Amino acid sequence: MALPRSVCVRLCLAIPLVLALLTVSSLPATAQADLIASDALLIDRPNDDGTALLLTFAAETETPESTFVSPEVLVEGEWLPGSYRARKLVTVPSQADFPEYFGWYPTTPDHYVLTVDRYMTWVEPTAEELQDDPTLTASWEPAAFEPGETHEVRLVVGMGTDGQERVVQRLEAGSATTHEEWFNRAAANNLVLCALFAIIIMGFILAARRNPNLFIRRIQGLEAVDEAIGRATEMGKPILHLNGLDPLSTLSTIAAVNILGRIARRVANYDSTLLVPCFDPVVMTVSQEVVKNAYIEAGRPDAYREDNIYFLTDQQFSYVASVCGIMVRQRPAANFMLGYFYAESLVLAETGYTTGAIQIAGTDALAQLPFFITTCDYTLIGEELYAASAYLSREPMLLGSLKGQDVGKAFVMVMVIVGSILATVGVYLAQAGVESQIDWVWLSHMLTPLT
Amino acid sequence: MDRLASIILNLDRRIIYFIVFLCVLIPLLHPLQLPFTPTQEVRDAFNDIEALEPGNVVMISCDFGPSTIPENYTMLQALLHQCFRKDLRVIALTLVPAGAALGSRGLREAAEFEDTQGNRLYPDLEYGRDYVYLGYKPGGTAVMLSIGQSFTDAFPRDHENRVTSDLPIFKEITALADCSYIFDVASVGYPEYWVSYASERENVPLSVNCTAVSAAQYYPYYASRQFRGLVGGMKGAAEYEDLVGMEAIIGRIPDATKGMDAQSAVHLFIVLAIIIANILYIRQGRQEQRPEVIS
Amino acid sequence: MSVATLLGIWIAAALTFMIFSFLYKDNPVYKLGEHIFLGISLGYGWCIYYWNDIFSNAIAPLVYPEEGDARNWILIIPIVLGAFILLRVIPRFAWLSRYSFALLIAGYAGLAVPNEIAGRFLPQLVATMAPFGPTWVHAVTQLVLLVGVFCTVVFFFFSLEHRGAVGQIGRVGVVFIMVAFGAAFGYTVMARVSLLIGRFQFLLYDWIGSMTG
């Protein structure tokens, strides 16, 4: 059947109208014979802002594809439609779909649930509006429920094809009052976890302020850094350091600058040349500061050359072209590519590889990591970059935060193992037909967010 | 042999570029039309949309820019044709600035599509009632949360400056929860935020078409059913075109499907290059291979 | 085909070749294309930000309210805060922008904490806590998933030295990570090739097509 679209839409809109009109005439007694729905019950939707009720009902029909349901609301003695269109029974969710309202094990899991949060009123355009726009027609306008309202609702069941169903049953569901809540109990697990995590992070940051020597494991890439600098010095070649393309506010850029400080100190000791072409003027200024301090700390302020840390351009591919030019012309023996990189990572790493330099990369740009791993001698992967920076700088904020996240990771490790084992036991006991009073997936249920 | 190896490993890059050029050009001129079957990830997305009822609303976020047109725009077309054919209504918007003009063009192209005889394919489609294009808003997650409460508050005017509260579709559809499906056509990281800030909050299922760059990263979401379907890159778009039957709708082979042979050819070339170069590299002994620094 | 369309196709083709010239080497023609792109994207951004955001969300409800709607005076606050952000260009008043950024960034952060935990962290965690079974296919799938997630998390766990058993688990984690990065690598190659195919399709069908009719 290929009805024109506009007809379809109009028919869809007309369903509630038809339903509403039919309610005026009393139901023939014969309709009671093919009774489909039963046990209709109206309750307030828990944990909400007081704008909706839930209508639950059981329904049995051999033709769920051609059974339609919709709510009706009693307003000033008149039954008005509670939705724009009737819903096909197969698309109506059941109580088992709403653990946040009915718990994980509802007593009647297969009862259907309709949300009732409005009623429709038939609004004719006023004379004034018609004067402005004569094409206006009457239409259904929704009126939303407010907190603290009591509504009487009934369920209307129709059968037939979409847009042409006839009403076969009306079922009173009683009345209920909407209630506005201040706390969503279904989100309690979230609150507890977030609060705990906040306390742990803050606690570790405070602890790191008192004792900046909290343990962090060795990061292998950092040892490779010293090796690369040594090799470059032996060969009398410069060392190239890139800070990535992101501004200073990004974590990985901060990490790159922190590691630059360490590299600069080594370079100052060995008396080799350190080149830092920059993409961002602010990062350039900070890099100059960091390198200068490193040279001073190493007792070699005279060896510091500000001209070696310079701004190139802020155009992605022009920057790449210029850096590749430096790699080909000046032949640095060690390339450090740390920070956030985009698509250009591939070109940089390839050129660096073909010039024979030792390359050490580190980024949290997941999409670029594969290119670094295949072309560089050592790669700091994702969070390893942050860890390296915390390890070197001993900054309480970075260090404490890293330790706090480790607690979070430990939580993940324990939960996935315990949860899987519990669930497995449950499945095999059920398969073996052992009746058990224990809910074996309680851990998953406890952690599932229900909002 | 060693000379051959060093010639191959030090092939001038322009020769390699030329081979790539040929690998793309020849299959486009003389297509082989290698057959392919849609993967489960794509089928899931397609079946979900197919299972919606006429009149249901699909919210499509066009979060892509010009640089991924071959991957995303073709998919957007296939998706829109599927929606319009099934009498689904569409609310489209974008969270990336460059997507504003692309989304507008994409929606117009599908809605006003004319067959070879010049007849409109969907003559009854009406802007504002059956589909609407809201345009761009900055803020990403703020926009998602905002449409979670009201479309017309977040988007007081649509892309072409019409007042949205006057449009008929928003009389019935006030917020995201009234939509039946979210489809994110994205080149950037937004699909993950659509999960946390929209799909999970409002309980609306979400499927994603993403650029192939991020496709591998999104598999955990597909595994946890937070993405109901995952259409990755131009291959995914081609599969979707196949499922929708775009060839019959537009009367020619659609773009993504057409590009598949070239895709196969270039991939084959790159894989062969990696294998040959690595065999030579291992043969020569890994340590020696490091190109000597020319002093 | 209208004059504007035909002109557009030719300009687009010319710009495409300008960028392709970078393949030979970095050259002034490429640089020209790059700077045209920059200028256009800045201008495009300006217009889109204005029309789609500043005008429709801030100016219109305040200055041109809908008939029957009151002016939304409260919008003065975000407009003033937005002006503070723009004042960052004047060093003397740059500190005013801190209020705007404090509101904006801290607000996003406040929303992120519960939403990311509920929207992604917990669902991903719970999805990993599945049973090994009942069929052997399920068991193998779940085993791979559990081992992969566990070992990967161990690799990124920095409070234990990677020695002994932890070292071994971390090593398994690395294998999983590398297989995943390999998949990402393959897919990234696919994406870049797709973009090239897209440009070729434009040149072949639109540009050459416009010449042959």
Place this chain on the structure above:
Amino acid sequence: MQFFKRQLPILLAFCVGLVLWAQYYSPSSLAQNLQQSFTAWAIILTGAALILGILSAIHHHWSKVSTQKPGYGYSLITLFCFSFVVLAGWFPSEPIAFGLLSRQYFISAVFVILGIILTVRYIPSVKANRASANHALGIMAALFGVVGITGLVVVVPLQRYLFTGLTIKENSLFDWVFQNMFVPLDATMFSLLAFYIASAAFRAFRARSFEATALLISGCIVMIGRVPLGEQLSFAIAGTDISFASVASWILNNPNAAAQRGILLGVLLSMVAISLRIIFGIERTYMGGAD
């Protein structure tokens, strides 16, 4: 003053962050309204921040031009393209009383007049041979003049005779510039990478370690398995034909999903940790400035 410059913004950040965090747990209408106002404001403020980005880019190129740094010609082109697009798309149409075209004529004319005034002021300094001191003035004069004349001679006539749409709508000059200039430039720039990947495949992707080997093998399987070719190529294991496509599919859905999930959980934890640091005023880099 220190209090207003330093402490008060941090206090504001703390209050805003905490309130928006807390409202998540409350379904009440008050909490909903709080969130709705914040998102409405955030949309406007983010727009302002993006415009700030544009302003600083313009300023960067402007200073390059006015101090005649090397390559300032390119910056001039950038500025010119910027003004062209802004003239085409920004000046308001229907909601404003003026018509679109008269607006553009008006603005362009103002620019031309500004250019003339600046030029008139510039000429004496050239005559007095103080040109170097007043380069900025001269360039400003030239720029306003060029933009204004472009507006009058190019943008307005183009919009009048070639395009039917106004401002950013379909069939407008703005839309035309986007489709025929923005799109090809952006798309082509990233398509260059296909060539680079091919060349890197020859020269740089090496199975140099166990990790890199695992990566390359899985990468090649996915590359072949995810194109139509992969369905044609298969190999036999224990008598059953296994295609590259099915192996690639298995890799993506199992080990890949597992490792990506492990990485994702770590990333999410660090994301929440950063958010907490921002709320509690420990992380302040976003505020900028030293004092």
